[in-house]
Amino acid sequence: MGEYFAGWFPADWEFLGYTLAALVQAILLIHVIALGAFVFIWAERKVSGRIQDRLGPTRTGGKFGWLQSLADGIKLLSKEDLMPKDADPILFKLAPYVSLAASFTAFVAVPFAAGWVALPLNIGLFFVIAILGLEVFGVILAGYSSGSKWSLFGAMRQAAQVVSYEVPLGMCVVVPVMICGTMDLVAIGEQQRGWFTNWLIFHDPFIFIIFWVYFACAVASVNRAPFDLAEAESELVAGFLTEYSGMRWSLFFMAEYGSMILVSLLASILFFGGWNGPIPIFTGLIDWFPDYLGNSWVFTTFANLVGVVNILLKASIGVIIMMWVRWTFPRLRVDQVITMCLKYCVPIAAVCLLGVMFWTALGIGFLNDLVPSQPRAMVRESWVEEGQRREAKRFDSLQTPSTDSAKGEVE
Amino acid sequence: MSELLLAAAQPTINWHTVMFYVTAIFACGFAVVVTTTNNIVRMAFALIVSLAATSGLLFLAGAYFVGAMQLMIYVGGTVVLLIFGVMLTAQKAFITMRTRASDWILGLLVGGALFSILLQLAFLIPQWQSSDYQAAADAELAAYVEKLKADKADGKVITQEQRDELERLEIAADDGMPQRSGEIGLALVGVRADKAQRPDEPGLAGYLLPFEIVSIHLLVVLVGAAYLARARRHSHAGASQ
Numbered sequence: 001m002g003e004y005f006a007g008w009f010p011a012d013w014e015f016l017g018y019t020l021a022a023l024v025q026a027i028l029l030i031h032v033i034a035l036g037a038f039v040f041i042w043a044e045r046k047v048s049g050r051i052q053d054r055l056g057p058t059r060t061g062g063k064f065g066w067l068q069s070l071a072d073g074i075k076l077l078s079k080e081d082l083m084p085k086d087a088d089p090i091l092f093k094l095a096p097y098v099s100l101a102a103s104f105t106a107f108v109a110v111p112f113a114a115g116w117v118a119l120p121l122n123i124g125l126f127f128v129i130a131i132l133g134l135e136v137f138g139v140i141l142a143g144y145s146s147g148s149k150w151s152l153f154g155a156m157r158q159a160a161q162v163v164s165y166e167v168p169l170g171m172c173v174v175v176p177v178m179i180c181g182t183m184d185l186v187a188i189g190e191q192q193r194g195w196f197t198n199w200l201i202f203h204d205p206f207i208f209i210i211f212w213v214y215f216a217c218a219v220a221s222v223n224r225a226p227f228d229l230a231e232a233e234s235e236l237v238a239g240f241l242t243e244y245s246g247m248r249w250s251l252f253f254m255a256e257y258g259s260m261i262l263v264s265l266l267a268s269i270l271f272f273g274g275w276n277g278p279i280p281i282f283t284g285l286i287d288w289f290p291d292y293l294g295n296s297w298v299f300t301t302f303a304n305l306v307g308v309v310n311i312l313l314k315a316s317i318g319v320i321i322m323m324w325v326r327w328t329f330p331r332l333r334v335d336q337v338i339t340m341c342l343k344y345c346v347p348i349a350a351v352c353l354l355g356v357m358f359w360t361a362l363g364i365g366f367l368n369d370l371v372p373s374q375p376r377a378m379v380r381e382s383w384v385e386e387g388q389r390r391e392a393k394r395f396d397s398l399q400t401p402s403t404d405s406a407k408g409e410v411e
Numbered sequence: 412m413s414e415l416l417l418a419a420a421q422p423t424i425n426w427h428t429v430m431f432y433v434t435a436i437f438a439c440g441f442a443v444v445v446t447t448t449n450n451i452v453r454m455a456f457a458l459i460v461s462l463a464a465t466s467g468l469l470f471l472a473g474a475y476f477v478g479a480m481q482l483m484i485y486v487g488g489t490v491v492l493l494i495f496g497v498m499l500t501a502q503k504a505f506i507t508m509r510t511r512a513s514d515w516i517l518g519l520l521v522g523g524a525l526f527s528i529l530l531q532l533a534f535l536i537p538q539w540q541s542s543d544y545q546a547a548a549d550a551e552l553a554a555y556v557e558k559l560k561a562d563k564a565d566g567k568v569i570t571q572e573q574r575d576e577l578e579r580l581e582i583a584a585d586d587g588m589p590q591r592s593g594e595i596g597l598a599l600v601g602v603r604a605d606k607a608q609r610p611d612e613p614g615l616a617g618y619l620l621p622f623e624i625v626s627i628h629l630l631v632v633l634v635g636a637a638y639l640a641r642a643r644r645h646s647h648a649g650a651s652q
Contacts, residue, residue: 015426091456123476130483137459137490144452159494387582394581395574398559 025118029107037257040316041069044323051327079246086147087243095145096244096251099138103258106131110265111186113275113307120382124185128266129173132221135259136162139223139230142252143240154239157334158223158230164338165220165227168345172214175207175356176200176270184381189274194373196278201271202367206355211271213345213352218263219322220341222256226329227337234331264318265311272314275307280373282306431471438464446518449509455493462486548584555580 009017042057045068049056061067083092109124111117121127136158143155179200180188192198201211220227231239241249268274276283282303332340359366380388441461448454462485469478510518555577559569598618 018426088450088452091453094456121475123479126483127475127479130479130487133483133487134490140490140494141452141456162494163491383582383585386585387578390581390585391574391578394556394577395569398556398563398569 025108029104029118032107032261033104033254033258036261037254038069038073040257040260040319040323041072041253042066043320047320047323048327051324073250076246076250081246081248082243084147084243088145088147091141091145092243093248095138095142096248096255097138098141099135099255100251100258102131102135102138103255103262106262107258109185110262111189111269111274112311113304114190115186115382116304116308117186120186121184122381122383123183125173125177125183125188125266125270128185128262129170132259132262133162133166135255138252138255139240142244143230146240146243148243150237150242151240153236154230154232154242157232158240160334161220161223161227161229161337164341165217165345168213168341168349169217169221171346171349171353172210172217173266173270175210175353178353178356179203179207179360180376182381185269185274187379187381189269189276191376191379192273193276193283194280195371196273197367197370198276198373199271199273200368204356204359204364204366204368206352206359207271210349210352210356211267213349214267214271215318215321217341217345218267219325220337222259222263222322224256224260224322225326226331228326228331229334229337232331260319260322261315264315264322267318268311268314274314275304275311277306277310283373427471431468434464434467434471437461438468452493455489459486459489462489545584548580552580552584 007017008020042065046056046064057065057068059065060071083089106128108118109121109127111120111124117124139158140155143151143153143158146152176188177183180191182188188200192200196202201208223230229239231241233239236242241252244252280287282299286300286303438461441457441464444457445454445461448457462481466478466481466486469475469481559573559577562573563569
């Protein structure tokens with residue numbers, strides 16, 4: 001994309017093209033968070049209403065109250081921005097931005113379709129996990145700088161929670177990396193193309209268990225009930241959010257919804273085939289007519305757009321399940337969270353890691369082998385594919401030197 | 412701003428270098444804040460920004476794996492350090508640290524000595540004095556293409572080995588070598604794939620020894636931590652009896 005825009009500008013001004021490409025990508029990604037929060041805050045109200053046998057919002061903006069998030073947003077914007085006298089002013093103001101920036105930065109490395117990623121990183125998954133761990137820093141900073149005992153309690157609980165869920169979460173994401181042999185999220189997604197039996201969750205029984213461990217840890221990592229110990233509105237007033245109001249408060253919520261979408265996107269890429277639909281309509285067509293459709297820019301772009309819809313649908317299902325969990329289970333105690341993560345999730349993840357390792361090493365078949373699409377190892381990382389493309393281009397130009405020179409004469 | 416625009420108008424401006432200086436100013440500026448501020452949590456915040464900017468420098472250099480490692484270990488580790496070292500041991504809400512003059516002198520001596528050694532080392536190695544990696548890779552690729560063209564003119568057919576070599580050079584010119592985490596992993600167990608000229612060559616010795624030393628160091632730390640934790644519990648039980 002950067003190279004495409006760079007072609008618009010004269011020599012020595014190509015950086016404007018790259019800047020333009022970066023701006024377009026950043027704006028698109030900001031809208032994933034902003035519109036995602038807009039939609040899911042409304043969905044959360046409706047889902048929680050239905051679960052509690054209520055209707056939820058019904059009046060704002062028509063029949064289903066679908067403009068409720070806008071009304072919430074206007075209310076939050078018009079609220080007075082308060083800061084306690086005892087607070088540390090610099091850190092108090094910075095904390096929401098730290099949270100939101102961490103949540104946003106992780107989206108840079110998340111692909112939305114084959115090759116549609118802002119920054120094609122060789123180590124995309126590792127980068128996302130590293131950034132995800134930084135989001136809690138904003139929460140801890142907020143709790144510490146508020147100068148309130150409730151906030152400080154919230155931050156301390158958050159700290160205890162972080163060191164317990166990060167360990168099993170890290171072990172869970174290692175399993176897809178082990179099967180695929182790459183940390184490139186694009187390659188991991190592309191290795192699961194074909195029928196839905198090719199999704200990694202159907203690789204073997206152990207990874208099926210691993211997914212549920214991942215999901216539990218992911219809910220803990222986005223601080224939602226039943227793991228919302230840092231907020232705990234029935235015990236700590238509002239935990240680390242106690243002293244926040246208006247826009248700063250809503251920035252924390254944008255970060256929370258952003259991380260919910262992020263961990264759900266990650267789950268759909270790692271376990272549920274990413275942008276590949278359950279039935280391979282477009283990839284099947286491309287495989288059948290590689291010369292006509294595979295080379296057609298319009299067709300592959302359309303297939304990728306459908307892929308984006310696919311992955312967003314999968315991620316939305318993940319977010320809705322998180323809401324279901326939130327409004328169904330009571331909050332755990334601090335010691336229960338630590339026990340669950342360290343005493344149950346870590347051993348389960350470790351056993352399943354060994355199980356997947358032996359399953360892969362011994363080459364035992366499972367649902368993945370029913371309708372295999374292509375050998376896993378044939379799908380390579382983006383930098384290898386780019387190198388192959390460039391090599392093929394150069395080779396073609398070497399094979400046909402006459403037309404090449406003819407072109408040069410015309411110019 | 413106008414200076415920047417003027418510089419942009421000159422044809423030889425390297426935007427990579429501009430981004431390097433912006434990130435480096437962040438890293439160094441917040442490192443200075445770490446040493447000058449009195450509030451310990453602000454200090455930790457500045458340290459995290461400085462370390463994150465260092466990670467940005469590594470990303471800028473194309474070493475994505477090391478950059479993400481920096482984020483994971485140093486930045487994430489500082490968060491945990493902040494939690495356990497500062498917040499759990501704090502007696503009152505906002506701690507301020509006063510640095511005595513003797514501490515300043517000692518710190519300047521140690522830091523200055525380290526800085527001078529590092530500075531000298533950085534300028535000692537000729538390869539580090541200019542970032543001509545990209546130019547070298549481009550030149551190597553262009554030379555190989557010329558060689559292939561000459562072969563073609565002689566009537567030779569391009570072999571598969573030559574195509575593989577061409578692909579390797581294309582990747583090196585396009586992406587750079589440092590971002591391949593697989594090679595770092597191989598080097599950790601003793602195979603320097605990046606130094607090997609041919610695939611069948613084993614390459615030079617890797618980072619196996621430092622890797623082992625680090626792991627033994629970590630093991631010692633773990634054993635020590637377990638020992639300390641156990642010892643405290645035993646003495647506690649003894650005291651209660």
